[in-house]
Amino acid sequence: MESLKQRVLKDGRILDGNILKVDSFINHQIDPRLAFDIGKEFYNRFKNAEIDKILTIETSGIAFAVCAGYHFNVPVVFAKKRAGLNMSSEVYQSKVYSYTKQTCYTISVSRQFLSPGENLLIIDDFLANGQAVSGMIDIAKQAGAKIAGAGIVIEKSFQPGGEILRSLGIRVESLVIIDSLKNNKIIIREALEK
Secondary structure, rough: OOOHHHHOOOOOOEOOOOOEOOOOOOOOOOOOHHHHHHHHHHHHHHHHHHOOOOEEOOOOOHHHHHHHHHHHHOOEEEEEEEOOOOOHHHHHEEEEEEEOOOOOEEEEHHHHOOOOOEEEEEEEEEEOOOOOHHHHHHHHHHHEEEEEEEEEEEEEEOOOOOHHHHHOOOOOOEEEEEEOOOOOOEEEEOOOOO
């Protein structure tokens, strides 16, 4: 996705620990037109997969999941990192380790929002070590749902997440793949547009 690639190159910043900071347009301040285009691109890549619902994790994945949900015309469910008083006690849960926050947390989805046999598309903003997506896969399996694939806004290929998910047979569609952040330079994999 050329517009996303150019935005990453223009506005992305590299921090210590192989962290790519894109908070000016992805995960703190969001560019609505870009988010809408990202949702449309996920729709184009998965439109033949008969998606029933989209599953994401709070908070950074929500905007892109909602934009994709608009194009698919399906509900979006997001796993919560903290269960509030208004959340049902009947939940699916999974443990997730956050690479950027260096902490482990439990994600939860109310059982009423996922059903056996539903075909889910997982959407997330970043794929590094694959923990968030793996946690959502675990929740989908607990619900008896099927996984059509994972749509990722930015994948860091030099970390193992993408390889792990693909080895499990998960269809991973990443809109931008970062091959390196070495020497303070963002190297994006050149790929044919789909």
